[in-house]
Amino acid sequence: MNNESDVVIELDHVRVSFGDTTAVHDASLKLHKGEILGVIGFSGAGKSTLVRTLNLLQTPSAGRVRVLEKTIFDDGTVIKPRELRALRRRVGMIFQGFNLLNQSSIADNIAFALRHSELSESDIEQRVRHLLELVHLEEYANAYPAQLSGGQKQRVAIARALANNPEVLLSDESTSALDPQTTIQILDLLKDLNRRLGVTVVLITHEMDAVKRICDRIIVMEHGELVERGALRDVVLHPRQAMTREFVGGSSETERSLAAYHLGGLKPNQRLFQLTYGVDNVDQSATLELYRRFGVESSILYGSVDVLNGELIGTLIILVTGDAQQLKQATDYLASMDIDAQQLDSSLVSSDDEGADDSSEERVA
């Protein structure tokens, strides 16, 4: 469980301004040991700027940054260059463009990160071999970057970032230049390294699928603000901000699907519910029980299955029909079930094309 003692990074009211442009406004966040945090937002939202403050590649204009129990920036005061260099070895970073040295072999690219270490030459050689094994590139020690595919180059960059055994790995759009299949391989590698080495990961991306695949927690950025945050499951299944809904896709897809029925709104004897369940409560058949117990009929209007960080999540939207007493019984019963049930607003099935706003969901569970 997360607690204060496992905080590896803490931003406290951090602001970054470039002249008149403020790229990050008043950002506060905590990163816990061993987690994978996704930072998502459209281009220009301030994601890179925010994450670059974590190793002071970007000096903030105000606020406080604490990394691995060291205050590295406090309202204008920066730690000494020597301390900063030592700290940066504990915080690895990978980028969209790989940043490899094209004139050096793969082994030398990785060894480059160890040039200031106290390891002997043979220890460095051994460490490089081990790092190449970690990223499944044992065969490529003597190859040059130009001979490698984009996915393989990113693997080299990951090996180099891990050379000094960092506790934290920052990934800035590391899969954005890769095709979907290679993206999945790199994401799975990051997850695997997170599990095996316990390295904490910050994944900056504009791709929701990347976040859904491996992140434990997510922060959504818009115009330099952290507009939404929470556990992946909560944010994906119940996004609060319109921007997050757009990213998550599921909700806007749901809205489009429901609008396509052209129901023209709910009748007085109808209610709309969204049911969400995982593998642990997939056996609870809400629709069947509503009929058995109270004679309440329900029609399924929408269904989907998502995979969130390896966990299967099902979503059903049902239209429940009954008299006043039955509707109350149905509402109470759904609230008592293990599955998550939310009553949805009738605007989702009304004839005007207006989508639901933030007040359109009312939790019953």
Ligand SMILES: Nc1ncnc2c1ncn2[C@@H]1O[C@H](COP(=O)(O)OP(=O)(O)OP(=O)(O)O)[C@@H](O)[C@H]1O
């Ligand atoms: N060095 C800089 N000087 C001036 N403005 C900058 C600088 N770096 C970033 N900005 C501005 O800050 C804002 C946020 O940029 P940032 O790169 O952090 O966003 P982002 O969400 O990472 O977007 P992208 O995915 O396109 O990189 C943008 O308006 C950008 O133009």
